Amino acid sequence: MTADSWLNQLQQGGYRLTEARRAVVDVVSACDHALTPVEVYDAARQVYPALGLVSVYRTLEKLDELGLVQRVHQEGGCNAYLPHADGHQHLIICEQCGRALYFSGDDLSGLFQKVGEQHHFSITGHWLQLSGLCAECQPE
Amino acid sequence: MTADSWLNQLQQGGYRLTEARRAVVDVVSACDHALTPVEVYDAARQVYPALGLVSVYRTLEKLDELGLVQRVHQEGGCNAYLPHADGHQHLIICEQCGRALYFSGDDLSGLFQKVGEQHHFSITGHWLQLSGLCAECQPE
DNA sequence: CGCTTATTGAAAATCATTTTCAATTATAAG
DNA sequence: CTTATAATTGAAAATGATTTTCAATAAGCG
Structure with a gap:
């Protein structure tokens, strides 16, 4: 239930739970490799087609702020996100x-x-x- | 004579030695902290005012290719370059x-x-x- | 010196990200 | 269950960084 836990923490952090956020959280929390904002966008739209790319950026920003995702740097670019494991850095x-x-x-x-x-x-x-x-x- | 050595290696790599490249190499090879392309541009224009930002990008790309600089990733962004030390990574x-x-x-x-x-x-x-x-x- | 071709800077094009904004919707209060 | 309020949304515009295009220039060879 990682996704639920993330949604809880978002709410705890004072943020509202919306369809857009649910879709992004579903995708990112269940993924075992780093995703760029656009990749998250494409995957999450399968569940929630009305999603806008802007909301992906905004949600990733909040997840990062809450320590739920971590940014990954790679050769090509430095804008991919991964669920953040606790303790193991x-x-x-x-x-x-x-x-x-x-x-x-x-x-x-x-x-x-x-x-x-x-x-x-x-x-x-x-x-x-x-x-x-x-x-x-x-x-x- | 790091700068000269870099210019040699550029030439060795099949590239021509130009004023633009000299200016970029002078700045980057002598710097002890990471510089973004724009920072290199600003510093190098002090020596060679006709320099274009495009040439900075192109020269940095070649220096990276030759292993003379290394890309540095930082919070704000991931587009800063540093002279590459040999052996020490x-x-x-x-x-x-x-x-x-x-x-x-x-x-x-x-x-x-x-x-x-x-x-x-x-x-x-x-x-x-x-x-x-x-x-x-x-x-x- | 003259030729060939890499290299140049400016401008335009592209790409990722951020901002703006009016419409929508989650949530708390009644 | 309403209603009110403020956060959130997606689209479009704006921004900022990087890349491409292109005609003019200059490096390096003979």
């Missing part, structure tokens, strides 16, 4: 099929702090994404 | 002043491989950026 993305997967990086945070100290930086954030081929996309 | 960027710094991540590459194996991914690349405050920008 690091990503692996398959170059071929686009499937995304979070992995736990508890051991890394300490390392980042250490690297920061070496260079006299106080580290406040990090961005880590691995790319490669998932099991299914690997040649024999 | 990981970045720390100061949130305040924008100063960028590479650090060696030999120990990390092994770790990335291991994480990949755990999830049956063959890792072919990674993207790591730390952000924080550099020594000068830290409050006492």
